[in-house]
Every structure is written in structure tokens, then in C-alpha cells.
Amino acid sequence: MTMKTEQSSFRDRDGFIFYQDDEVYRAILPSYYEDYSLLKDSGLLHELTDKHLLVGHEECENFTDLGDIKLIKPQKIPFISYPYEWSFHQLKRAALLTLDIQLASLQRGMSLKDATAFNVQFLNGKPIFIDTLSFERYKEGEPWQAYKQFCQHFLAPLVMQVYGVDELNKIQQVYIDGLPLDLAVKALPFRSRLNLSIYPHIHLNAKYERKYKGDTKIKDKKIALSKEKLVQIINHLKVMVSSFKLPKSKTNWTDYYQEFSYNDSNIQEKKDFVREIAEALKPAAIVDSGSNTGVFSEICSPYAQQVISFDFDASVIHNQCKNIAKKKLTNILPLIVDMINPTPAIGWGNEERKSFVERLPQDAVTLSLALIHHLVLSNNLTFEKIAEFYARFSKNLVIEFVPKDDIQSQRLLVTKRDIFADYTLEHFQSVFEKYYKLIRKKELSGSKRILYHFERL
Amino acid sequence: MHIPLYIDPGTGSLLLQMLLGAVAAVVLFYKRILYYFYKIFNKKKLEEKINNDDED
Numbered sequence: 404m405t406m407k408t409e410q411s412s413f414r415d416r417d418g419f420i421f422y423q424d425d426e427v428y429r430a431i432l433p434s435y436y437e438d439y440s441l442l443k444d445s446g447l448l449h450e451l452t453d454k455h456l457l458v459g460h461e462e463c464e465n466f467t468d469l470g471d472i473k474l475i476k477p478q479k480i481p482f483i484s485y486p487y488e489w490s491f492h493q494l495k496r497a498a499l500l501t502l503d504i505q506l507a508s509l510q511r512g513m514s515l516k517d518a519t520a521f522n523v524q525f526l527n528g529k530p531i532f533i534d535t536l537s538f539e540r541y542k543e544g545e546p547w548q549a550y551k552q553f554c555q556h557f558l559a560p561l562v563m564q565v566y567g568v569d570e571l572n573k574i575q576q577v578y579i580d581g582l583p584l585d586l587a588v589k590a591l592p593f594r595s596r597l598n599l600s601i602y603p604h605i606h607l608n609a610k611y612e613r614k615y616k617g618d619t620k621i622k623d624k625k626i627a628l629s630k631e632k633l634v635q636i637i638n639h640l641k642v643m644v645s646s647f648k649l650p651k652s653k654t655n656w657t658d659y660y661q662e663f664s665y666n667d668s669n670i671q672e673k674k675d676f677v678r679e680i681a682e683a684l685k686p687a688a689i690v691d692s693g694s695n696t697g698v699f700s701e702i703c704s705p706y707a708q709q710v711i712s713f714d715f716d717a718s719v720i721h722n723q724c725k726n727i728a729k730k731k732l733t734n735i736l737p738l739i740v741d742m743i744n745p746t747p748a749i750g751w752g753n754e755e756r757k758s759f760v761e762r763l764p765q766d767a768v769t770l771s772l773a774l775i776h777h778l779v780l781s782n783n784l785t786f787e788k789i790a791e792f793y794a795r796f797s798k799n800l801v802i803e804f805v806p807k808d809d810i811q812s813q814r815l816l817v818t819k820r821d822i823f824a825d826y827t828l829e830h831f832q833s834v835f836e837k838y839y840k841l842i843r844k845k846e847l848s849g850s851k852r853i854l855y856h857f858e859r860l
Numbered sequence: 861m862h863i864p865l866y867i868d869p870g871t872g873s874l875l876l877q878m879l880l881g882a883v884a885a886v887v888l889f890y891k892r893i894l895y896y897f898y899k900i901f902n903k904k905k906l907e908e909k910i911n912n913d914d915e916d
Contacts, residue, residue: 414867516867517867546869546874546877546878546881547877548867548869548874549867549869550869550873550874550876550877551868551869551870551872551873552867552869554873603876603879603880603883607876607879608872608873608876610872611872611873611875611876612870612871612872612873613872614872615871615875616870616871616872618871626874626875626877626878627878628877628878628881629881632880632881632882632884632885633877633881635881635884635885635888636877636880636881636884639880639884
């Protein structure tokens with residue numbers, strides 16, 4: 404019965420999240436009572452939760468010794484992901500959700516007081532807003548307080564990707580309060596200034612910020628904007644974000660990649676092996692490590708409550724998102740995470756946003772297909788390290804051994820000295836059997852690759 | 861300007877919204893004029909469209 408406060412909810416002084424007995428609670432402090440009443444009485448809460456735009460919650464008795472607080476129990480999100488793990492497709496959907504919520508709020512006399520991308524999570528294949536305390540009374544004539552934050556968290560990273568800036572997820576990790584607009588302006592090509600939609604929100608915004616930063620005289624100045632104009636600005640943002648597309652060159656090569664790696668004849672055997680295990684175990688969570696196009700995540704989808712599939716390649720994950728949206732495979736959550744350098748913990752005390760490994764479900768069924776040769780031969784990892792890592796969160800492990808004389812392994816060794824004398828099947832199996840019990844193995848026809856199903860000791 | 865806040869809205873960003881609002885108003889003004897003329901010159905087409913929609 405210990406109460407554990409969520410480390411990331413210190414920013415808002417109107418309430419906080421805490422965990423108790425495996426449940427999530429949100430404490431609402433008296434300073435927010437008025438806005439909370441308005442949220443309910445205006446019908447906004449009902450409208451947003453009804454449309455699944457905002458997580459639902461139930462009000463509960465205050466069982467804590469925290470004094471005058473209100474307690475609510477929000478719907479649980481099975482896996483918390485962060486904006487720097489999302490593909491372009493996911494970030495765009497999260498941005499549109501935020502704008503839709505702001506429009507609905509304005510209609511009912513409220514406004515979002517913040518617009519961080521951390522307020523959005525993915526549930527059942529859709530973005531959903533999780534911060535019930537983000538709503539405040541709209542005061543006639545006020546501009547949107549969270550506009551700058553929206554530009555930093557959503558607009559800047561989207562626009563940069565539209566203009567082909569690569570590896571953005573890694574840059575986003577560094578800036579916990581969104582990409583500084585100055586940085587975006589420096590990274591964007593000159594032609595982005597000619598875009599009449601983008602220029603004001605990014606370039607001009609950065610310029611204004613620089614010009615008026617710390618200007619104390621501004622305090623006495625009246626900044627007024629009618630609601631009609633504010634709605635027009637939000638609508639304009641919505642039209643602009645909806646039109647965003649990744650440049651063609653970013654999406655085409657992944658099709659090639661897809662064909663290239665999945666044309667082998669034994670793919671059906673592999674699919675059957677994975678399907679049989681998923682079907683037999685019906686786990687809460689399946690983790691598809693190095694998922695590539697997500698073929699095996701799709702196979703597992705009907706048998707697990709949630710499939711978390713991750714790959715380091717942003718365009719592969721972007722395409723997977725589009726693909727599963729089309730097929731309505733709502734329990735798959737694709738994320739951009741590099742297996743050899745997973746998302747670190749960031750923020751105050753390195754506790755505010757958790758590392759990827761910390762957030763992984765316990766007792767998952769984990770897939771590691773056609774990956775081990777990359778980990779060992781390209782990244783010099785040892786079997787020992789790999790087995791220990793998987794054993795931390797995987798009760799069951801489905802792993803494919805790719806021998807050294809396999810054509811894909813040979814490709815990796817073209818420019819490298821072969822220092823991997825212990826990269827043998829026998830050594831592989833003996834190391835993994837320190838952590839796992841062998842349940843089943845299967846040689847794939849036409850190759851020397853072997854599929855293993857291990858269960859943690 | 862007196863607003864209690866827990867995030868920094870950025871003075872520049874607030875001022876910019878005023879400017880954008882003004883621009884939006886001007887754009888809307890011209891769009892309305894254009895739509896007015898569009899309606900005059902395309903009255904027939906519009907009527908046809910409305911009729912067709914009814915048939916659907």
C-alpha cells in the first residue's frame with residue numbers, strides 16, 4: 404500500500420499523478436476545483452471522453468491523508484510512449500488531436516493551458532489526450548497560451564521532417580520542452596521561408612520570440628485577440644498539419660528494403676512458428692525487437708493484448724504505422740527505438756521521462772528475428788549480454804540464430820575483421836540456456852538458420 | 861497583460877497571434893468578397909449543384 408508519485412507531474416501545481424496497488428490515480432488540488440467543475444458542467448469532459456479524445460476517468464473517494472483533494476482514477480494506458488519514439492505519422496495524428504481538442508474546448512468556453520506532446524498517448528491504435536487537468540476557463544480576448552509550446556512540440560519537428568531533416572527523434576530526445584524554434588529555423592532550407600503557412604508559425608515566431616524575450620514593457624501592453632480570430636488560427640494550423648507529407652525519397656527506399664529482406668522461401672515456416680507460440684501463450688504483451696516492416700507483429704496481433712514493435716529505422720516505423728492503420732490492427736504500437744541504444748531516461752534527476760527498458764512490460768513474449776547477427780557481428784555484443792538483456796523482461800523468447808556463413812552475416816563481415824570465433828550455434832545455445840529453458844527449436848529449410856523458443860528459468 | 865501561468869507562453873508568440881489574427885481577418889475579408897462574386901457568376905452552377913445533391 405505504498406503511494407508512489409509520478410516524477411513527471413511536478414510541473415502542474417493543480418494536481419499530480421500517483422500509483423498505488425498497481426492502479427493510477429490523479430489528485431486534483433483545490434486550485435483546480437473551479438476549472439474542473441467547468442470542464443464537467445460545460446459538457447466538454449463528456450464530449451471528449453465520449454469521442455475517445457480524452458481518457459475517461461471515474462471519481463473516487465479520497466482514501467489518502469493528503470487533506471483537501473479530489474481523487475480521480477483515469478483509464479489505464481498499458482504502455483507509455485514518448486514523442487521522440489513516434490514516427491512522423493504518429494506525431495502528426497497527435498498534433499491534430501491536440502488542435503481538435505483545443506477547438507472543442509474553445510467552443511465550450513475553455514482552452515488548453517499547455518500543449519506538450521507528452522499529454523498524448525496511443526491507445527487502441529489512436530492518439531488520446533491523457534491530461535485531464537490541462538483545461539482552463541477561456542477568457543475573451545486572450546491568445547492561446549500554449550501556442551508556442553504547440554509549435555515547439557509538434558509543428559517544428561513535423562516541418563523539419565517535411566523538409567527532409569533526418570534522425571529527428573534523436574534531436575527531440577535532447578529537448579524535453581520541444582524543439583527550440585531557433586534551431587528549427589537554422590536546420591530548415593531557405594525555401595521553407597517561401598511557404599506562406601510555415602513561415603509565420605516557425606520563422607516569424609522565432610523572430611518575435613528573440614525580439615521580445617525579457618521585454619518587461621510588454622507587461623502593460625494589451626494583447627487582445629478575438630475568439631473568432633483565435634479559432635481561425637487554430638483552423639489554419641489544422642489545415643496546414645493535415646497537408647504535411649514526408650518527402651517521397653524518405654518513403655520509397657523502405658519498399659525496396661521490404662522486398663529485399665522478406666523474399667526468402669522459408670518465411671512461411673517462420674510465420675507458422677511464431678503464430679503457434681503466440682496462439683498457445685496468448686500473452687498480455689508481445690515485444691517485437693528489431694521489427695523491421697512488422698510482418699511478425701501482424702502475425703501476433705490477434706493473440707496478444709498488445710504488441711509493441713520497435714525498430715531504429717524511422718521510415719520503416721512510419722510505413723508500419725500507415726500499414727496497420729489501414730488494416731485496423733489497433734493493438735500494435737510501432738515505435739522508433741534503437742535496440743543497441745534504446746531511449747534514455749531524461750529530465751530532472753533523470754527520472755522525469757523513463758527509459759525505454761524501464762517501461763518495457765514484464766514477462767513479455769519477445770521476438771528477436773534475424774537480429775542476432777547484427778547485434779554480434781556489427782555491434783560486437785556478446786551472446787552473454789544479449790541473453791541477459793532479453794531475460795530482464797522476456798518470459799518467453801523467440802529468437803532466430805543466423806550462422807556466420809549465412810549470406811546476411813557475410814555481408815556484415817565484408818569490411819570487418821572476423822574476431823568472432825565464438826559465434827557458433829553451440830556457444831549460442833549454451834549461453835542462452837543459462838537464462839532460459841529450451842522449449843522448441845526448428846531448422847529453417849534451405850538455410851542453416853534455426854528458430855528457438857526459450858522460456859525463462 | 862496579467863495572466864497566472866505555469867508555462868511560459870512566450871511574449872513573442874502571444875504578439876504573433878495578434879498579427880496572425882489580423883492577417884486571417886484580412887484574408888477572410890477578401891475570401892468573402894471573392895465568394896460574393898463567385899456566387900453571382902456561378903449562380904447557375906451552384907443551383908445545379910444543390911439540386912444534384914438533393915437527388916443523391
